[in-house]
Amino acid sequence: MKSVRTWWRSRHLALGAALVFGAQPLAQTDPLPSWNDGSAKKAIVEFVRATTTQGRPTFVPAVERVATFDQDGTLWVEHPMYSQLMYCLARVPGIVKAKPELVNVEPFKTVMSGNREAIAKLPMPDLEKILAATLTGMSVETFNTEVKTWLAEAKDSRWKRLYTELTYLPMQEVMNYLRASGYRTYIVTGGGQDFVRTYSEKAYGIPPEQVVGSAGGVKYAFDKNGKPFLTKEPKLLLNDNDAGKPEGIHLMIGRRPRAAFGNSTGDQQMLEYTGAGDGARLMMLVLHDDATREYAYGQPTVCPTARSARSAKRSTTKRRRRAGRSSA
Amino acid sequence: MKSVRTWWRSRHLALGAALVFGAQPLAQTDPLPSWNDGSAKKAIVEFVRATTTQGRPTFVPAVERVATFDQDGTLWVEHPMYSQLMYCLARVPGIVKAKPELVNVEPFKTVMSGNREAIAKLPMPDLEKILAATLTGMSVETFNTEVKTWLAEAKDSRWKRLYTELTYLPMQEVMNYLRASGYRTYIVTGGGQDFVRTYSEKAYGIPPEQVVGSAGGVKYAFDKNGKPFLTKEPKLLLNDNDAGKPEGIHLMIGRRPRAAFGNSTGDQQMLEYTGAGDGARLMMLVLHDDATREYAYGQPTVCPTARSARSAKRSTTKRRRRAGRSSA
Numbered sequence: 001m002k003s004v005r006t007w008w009r010s011r012h013l014a015l016g017a018a019l020v021f022g023a024q025p026l027a028q029t030d031p032l033p034s035w036n037d038g039s040a041k042k043a044i045v046e047f048v049r050a051t052t053t054q055g056r057p058t059f060v061p062a063v064e065r066v067a068t069f070d071q072d073g074t075l076w077v078e079h080p081m082y083s084q085l086m087y088c089l090a091r092v093p094g095i096v097k098a099k100p101e102l103v104n105v106e107p108f109k110t111v112m113s114g115n116r117e118a119i120a121k122l123p124m125p126d127l128e129k130i131l132a133a134t135l136t137g138m139s140v141e142t143f144n145t146e147v148k149t150w151l152a153e154a155k156d157s158r159w160k161r162l163y164t165e166l167t168y169l170p171m172q173e174v175m176n177y178l179r180a181s182g183y184r185t186y187i188v189t190g191g192g193q194d195f196v197r198t199y200s201e202k203a204y205g206i207p208p209e210q211v212v213g214s215a216g217g218v219k220y221a222f223d224k225n226g227k228p229f230l231t232k233e234p235k236l237l238l239n240d241n242d243a244g245k246p247e248g249i250h251l252m253i254g255r256r257p258r259a260a261f262g263n264s265t266g267d268q269q270m271l272e273y274t275g276a277g278d279g280a281r282l283m284m285l286v287l288h289d290d291a292t293r294e295y296a297y298g299q300p301t302v303c304p305t306a307r308s309a310r311s312a313k314r315s316t317t318k319r320r321r322r323a324g325r326s327s328a
Numbered sequence: 329m330k331s332v333r334t335w336w337r338s339r340h341l342a343l344g345a346a347l348v349f350g351a352q353p354l355a356q357t358d359p360l361p362s363w364n365d366g367s368a369k370k371a372i373v374e375f376v377r378a379t380t381t382q383g384r385p386t387f388v389p390a391v392e393r394v395a396t397f398d399q400d401g402t403l404w405v406e407h408p409m410y411s412q413l414m415y416c417l418a419r420v421p422g423i424v425k426a427k428p429e430l431v432n433v434e435p436f437k438t439v440m441s442g443n444r445e446a447i448a449k450l451p452m453p454d455l456e457k458i459l460a461a462t463l464t465g466m467s468v469e470t471f472n473t474e475v476k477t478w479l480a481e482a483k484d485s486r487w488k489r490l491y492t493e494l495t496y497l498p499m500q501e502v503m504n505y506l507r508a509s510g511y512r513t514y515i516v517t518g519g520g521q522d523f524v525r526t527y528s529e530k531a532y533g534i535p536p537e538q539v540v541g542s543a544g545g546v547k548y549a550f551d552k553n554g555k556p557f558l559t560k561e562p563k564l565l566l567n568d569n570d571a572g573k574p575e576g577i578h579l580m581i582g583r584r585p586r587a588a589f590g591n592s593t594g595d596q597q598m599l600e601y602t603g604a605g606d607g608a609r610l611m612m613l614v615l616h617d618d619a620t621r622e623y624a625y626g627q628p629t630v631c632p633t634a635r636s637a638r639s640a641k642r643s644t645t646k647r648r649r650r651a652g653r654s655s656a
Contacts, residue, residue: 063535140578197582207391208582218578220571220597228600230578237565237579243548250468250546250558251565252580254525254536269548272556 031177034170040284044174047282048181051258058280060258062182067259067282068212068249068270069175071189071196074263074286075204077156077166079295081120084191085127086163087150089119091134108133135192136216136234143232147198164203171261171286175204178259186257188249189213190241190266194232212252214240241266246273261286359505362498368612372502375610376509379586386608388586390510395587395610396540396577396598397503399517399524402591402614403532405484405494407623409448412519413455414491415478417447419462436461463520464544464562471560475526492531499589499614503532506587514585516577517541518569518594522560540580542568573598589614 035041051060072078092111095102102108107126110118122130135143151164159166175185187206189196193213200206217235222228240248246269249257259282260267260274271283287298363369378386379393400406420439423430430436435454438446450458463471479492487494503513515534517524521541528534545563550556568576574597577585587610588595588602599611615626 063529193579193582201391209580211582215579218575220574220601228574228597228604230574230601246548246556246558247546251521251543252537254521254539269556273548273558276556 031180032170032173034173043282044177044284047259047280048177050280052181060279064255064258065178065181065183066186066253066255066257067175067178067183068186068188068245068253068257068261068274069171070245070262070264070267070270071187071191073288074261074267075167075171075187076163077159077294079288079297080158082191083163083166084195086154087147087195088130088134090150090154091146092130095133132234135195136232138232140194140218140230140232143194144198147195151199164199167203168286172204174261175206179205183259184210186210186212186249186253188240188245188260188270190239190244192216193238193240212240212248214238214244215248243269245270249273258282260284263288359508360498360501362501371610372505372612375587375608376505378608380509388607392583392586393506393509393511394514394581394583394585395503395506395511396514396516396573396581396585396589396602397499398573398590398592398595398598399515399519399541401616402589402595403495403499403503403515404491405487405622407616407625408486410519411491411494412523414482415475415523416458416462418478418482419474420458423461460562463523464560466560468522468546468558468560471522472526475523479527492527495531496614500532502589503534507533511587512538514538514540514577514581516568516573516588516598518567518572520544521566521568540568540576542566542572543576569594571597574601577601586610588612591616 032041032044035044050056050058051065053059069075072082076083089111092108096108096112103112107122107129110122110126111130138146151162155162156166179185185204185206187196187200187204187210189212191213193211193215196213197208197211200208200211214236215238217233217237218230219233220228220230238244238248238251242265245267249255249270256277257270257274258277258280260271261284262268262271263286267285271285275281275283288294289296289298360369360372363372378384379388381387397403400410404411417439420436424436424440431440435450435457438450438454439458466474479490482491483489484491484494507513513532513534515524515528515532515538517540519541521539521543524541525536525539528536528539542564543566545561545565546558547561548556548558566572566576566579570593573595577583577598584605585598585602586605586608588599589612590596590599591614595613599613603609603611616622617624617626
């Protein structure tokens, strides 16, 4: 936790500097209308000005403007369960139908029982069996079709909305603002790269080539008509969590981000790596503390004791809202 | 070889269609001035028109315009030896200086002897030892600096030019033409991803995030001052040759290319995969048959017996020239 604290302190220092030197008023059209005026919003606006204003020592050429965003809990809802895990569980009946012998084999038996409590208690090795059975073994095209079919119909049980509608409007605004300022926005998620790519363009305006995620291998082969295709293999190439995030950023982007956004300890290394670069850098965390409009599960222990850092965090999280898709 | 032949025949059919239906004259400013007028040039121009003209059934939205290029032998000279291998051999004295005990250990002993014939005969396991010793074990930053230092000084023994100047002008023109037509150009190379990324922007106008190559893992750690950094590990994540090319394209881009260019059997699967997509697709091979201006090592056995396919291939290769950087 020490590193997170250190990181947060640096973040606070950067915020302080922004408050002292960022004396320009906001542009007439507010790029972040759903954010309260405060230190967090000012830090974002000042970062964009600092890195996109010609002549400033902190100016960043357009080709180097890269901003990375965690997805689950940063761009869309991750409670009560990751949406991708909901997808995997929903696929189990189809898997069991194709292979009836699985109906008495764990963990498929538990999933088929519909017992939510028992499902929620499945240990990691069982969850991995479900992931392997539902995310691999089929062609890339078949997988994409299965995911899109589910996403077009399945609804979150609390909000009664499609999962791709449960994105955070304030974060959509930040992404739009950064893109309008010449930044390329990337998702860097522990979720499955192929899964997120099926909806990232529609849900966030982020094209598939700008999605870095946990990635499995694929295998090139020919179908009976001699047409080549790729099969998703149960072989993990990149676990895009924790230290895997900067490692994945290097593999897939090859540039250190100028700005990074996360919400959990799984994003710590991505934010550290971003902050270790020179010039102006922006690192932010979304904290979940609004049980009415979303969920409350922030961990205050991750934060430092400094008053103003806490205050900055609060002011950020107050602006986080559950939201439908932005107008972008 | 059968698949290459089949592929080439398909390529020829596409060319034939271009000749029959592509009756429009070239634009006033020729986008491919170093190419002879002929079927190959016409095929490129017709492909661009077919995929970028609104209203045509073959129109491709800008976001989907992806073209992939092999590097060695397709974009720059690969004889008498891959430039990256020249780099690795040039790094060996530095490695031996840091670890003097290696001077009597093979394959370092042979490399240090300077005996070119013996070096050229080193078996693959020995070459792999040299690659591991010179491409891994250091931080990403140290590696980038070492490569850039070498590239700024080392010259090809025959042409007396920097390696990054030994690119093919006709292919630079194709890349510029495609980019001006809304295509994103990617390098998809068996060479090292990190190596190529150090010069791809300068040599080809291709940014690091559009370089897909053979990639090793990196490891996240902290230096003694607590600053995070990435170390290049001797662990191969992606062998970006043969079937590894479509697999790498899926991993790094997530879209099937609309156009693909190669020069060897290592590019076969990338071209097959590209051609298996729907709509207009362009697949081309560079053949090396000009010993005076470059090297002659094309393999006519790869080509089909059909007269017009041979003719199309010849007309392509006649246009290939050794060249300095294009003006782009």
